[in-house]
Amino acid sequence: MKEKGFRSGFVALIGRPNVGKSTLLNQVLGQKVAIMSDKPQTTRNQIRGVHTTDDAQIIFLDTPGIHKPKSRLGDWMVKTARDTFEEVDVVLFLVDAKEGAGSGDRFIMDLLRDVKTPIFLVVNKIDQVHPESLLPLIDQYRNRFSFREVVPISALHGNNTSKLLELILKELPEGPPYYPSEYVTDHPERFIVGELIREKVLHLTREEIPHSVAVVVEEMSREEEGDLVNVRATIITERSSQKGILIGKQGSMLKEVGRRAREEIQRLLGSKVYLDLWIKVKKDWRNEDFYLRQFGYRDED
Numbered sequence: 368m369k370e371k372g373f374r375s376g377f378v379a380l381i382g383r384p385n386v387g388k389s390t391l392l393n394q395v396l397g398q399k400v401a402i403m404s405d406k407p408q409t410t411r412n413q414i415r416g417v418h419t420t421d422d423a424q425i426i427f428l429d430t431p432g433i434h435k436p437k438s439r440l441g442d443w444m445v446k447t448a449r450d451t452f453e454e455v456d457v458v459l460f461l462v463d464a465k466e467g468a469g470s471g472d473r474f475i476m477d478l479l480r481d482v483k484t485p486i487f488l489v490v491n492k493i494d495q496v497h498p499e500s501l502l503p504l505i506d507q508y509r510n511r512f513s514f515r516e517v518v519p520i521s522a523l524h525g526n527n528t529s530k531l532l533e534l535i536l537k538e539l540p541e542g543p544p545y546y547p548s549e550y551v552t553d554h555p556e557r558f559i560v561g562e563l564i565r566e567k568v569l570h571l572t573r574e575e576i577p578h579s580v581a582v583v584v585e586e587m588s589r590e591e592e593g594d595l596v597n598v599r600a601t602i603i604t605e606r607s608s609q610k611g612i613l614i615g616k617q618g619s620m621l622k623e624v625g626r627r628a629r630e631e632i633q634r635l636l637g638s639k640v641y642l643d644l645w646i647k648v649k650k651d652w653r654n655e656d657f658y659l660r661q662f663g664y665r666d667e668d
C-alpha cells in the first residue's frame with residue numbers, strides 16, 4: 368500500500384520532430400522504450416512510459432512530432448496531440464537549444480494558447496550550446512508565451528532531468544498510482560519490434576527512404592521447444608523504386624536491416640530470434656483510413 372500523500376498524474380511531451388522527446392523518456396525511464404533516431408518523426412503512436420518512485424507516479428505520453436498537417440496522417444497526429452494536452456496534468460514543450468524559435472515552435476505555441484494545463488518550456492540539448500546563449504533563446508519563447516516553468520536540460524546526458532521531475536511532481540494531484548510499480552510501458556512488444564525494424568531502415572537508407580515507410584509485424588510466436596521466437600514483418604513503402612533501394616544489391620540492404628534489427632530484438636526479448644522480413648509497395652497508404660487503422664494509427668471510432 369502506498370502512503371498518504373502519494374501523487375500521480377499524466378505528463379504530455381510535445382515538440383517539433385527531433386527535439387529529443389524519446390531521448391528524455393528513455394532517460395527518465397532508464398530503458399529503451401521509445402525509439403530514438405536522428406531523423407525527424409519516428410514516433411507516431413503514443414507511447415506511455417510510467418515512472419514510479421516511493422512517493423509518486425508519473426505517466427508520460429509521448430505525442431507525435433507536431434507539424435503543419437500535409438496529409439490525413441498529419442491531421443490525425445495534430446488532433447491526437449491536442450486532445451492529449453487538454454487531459455494531462457502537465458505539458459512539457461520541448462525545444463532544441465541549438466535552434467531559435469522557428470515557425471514549427473510558433474505553430475505549437477498557437478496550438479497551446481488556450482490550454483489550461485500548466486505548460487513547461489523544456490530547453491533540451493544544452494550540452495551543445497554555450498551557456499550565455501541560453502537566456503536570449505529563452506526570451507524568444509517567453510516573449511510569445513507565458514510558461515509555468517522554464518527548465519534547461521540535456522536529455523541525452525541527464526543534466527537537470529531530476530530537477531525537471533521535481534517540478535513536475537509539484538503539479539500532480541494527490542492520488543493512488545494508476546499502474547503497478549514494475550510497469551514501464553503498456554506498449555505491446557509487437558509495436559516495439561516494428562519500430563526497431565523501422566529505425567534500422569531509416570538509419571541505413573539515409574535520405575533515400577522517406578518517413579512514410581511503415582512496418583507491420585504480422586506474426587510473433589515462440590516455438591514450443593527451445594528458445595526461439597519467430598518474427599514475420601513487412602516493410603511498407605510507397606513506391607517500387609523505394610522497394611529496390613531497400614532490397615539493395617543482391618539483397619544486401621535488406622539483409623543488413625534484418626541483421627541489425629534481429630540483434631536488437633533478441634536483446635529486447637531475451638531470446639533467439641528468427642526474423643523473416645518482407646517488403647510491399649502500397650501507394651499513398653498515408654491517405655487511406657483503412658491502412659492507417661491497420662497500422663495502428665487511428666482509434667476504432
Ligand SMILES: Nc1nc2c(ncn2[C@@H]2O[C@H](COP(=O)(O)OP(=O)(O)OP(=O)(O)O)[C@@H](O)[C@H]2O)c(=O)[nH]1
Nearest residue numbers: 385386387388389390407408409410432521522523
Ligand atoms: N547532444 C544532444 N543530443 C540529443 C539530446 N537529446 C536528444 N538528442 C539527439 O537528438 C536526436 C533526436 O532525438 P529523439 O529523442 O529521437 O527526438 P524526438 O523528439 O523523439 O523525435 P521524433 O520521434 O521524431 O518526434 C537523436 O539523435 C538524439 O540522440 C541532448 O540532450 N543532447
